[in-house]
Amino acid sequence: MIATAPDRIPPGLRQFLTYTVCGATAAALDALLFVGLTKIRVFYLLANTISYGCGTLLSFILNRAFTFRVMDAPWRRLVTFFAVAGTGYLLSSASLIAMIEWLHWDKLIAKLASIVVVVLTQYTLNSRVTFKKTAQP
Numbered sequence: 604m605i606a607t608a609p610d611r612i613p614p615g616l617r618q619f620l621t622y623t624v625c626g627a628t629a630a631a632l633d634a635l636l637f638v639g640l641t642k643i644r645v646f647y648l649l650a651n652t653i654s655y656g657c658g659t660l661l662s663f664i665l666n667r668a669f670t671f672r673v674m675d676a677p678w679r680r681l682v683t684f685f686a687v688a689g690t691g692y693l694l695s696s697a698s699l700i701a702m703i704e705w706l707h708w709d710k711l712i713a714k715l716a717s718i719v720v721v722v723l724t725q726y727t728l729n730s731r732v733t734f735k736k737t738a739q740p
Contacts (some may be wrong), residue, residue: 622726626722629662632661633655634718636653641710651695655688659685661689666684666729680733683732688725688728694720695720698715
């Protein structure tokens, strides 16, 4: 039998790559909403709150279905996911303030940099806490 490319990728790496694709999709929504909202002069922290919330909800839906394939306890996992996202949101907002207000970076560049930091932090927390598989009896 000939192994296909996905069969040759170690499971942990495959999970991270799937998380990355789901995260990139959610981050794209986040960034696009952020750009659109700031273009119409919504204050950047309010724009970040709205765009981040929409990206987070999409990320939960995609990761639950495709990355971790854990369908039990949806409300508990959703609450935990949003708690992790809240941590990411605070990290995102703090990094935006630092990069925009103190370092005088362009808003979009700052937003993209903050997304990288937040994705890495949230993957670690979500894989180890939110979507940890429960023991089967």
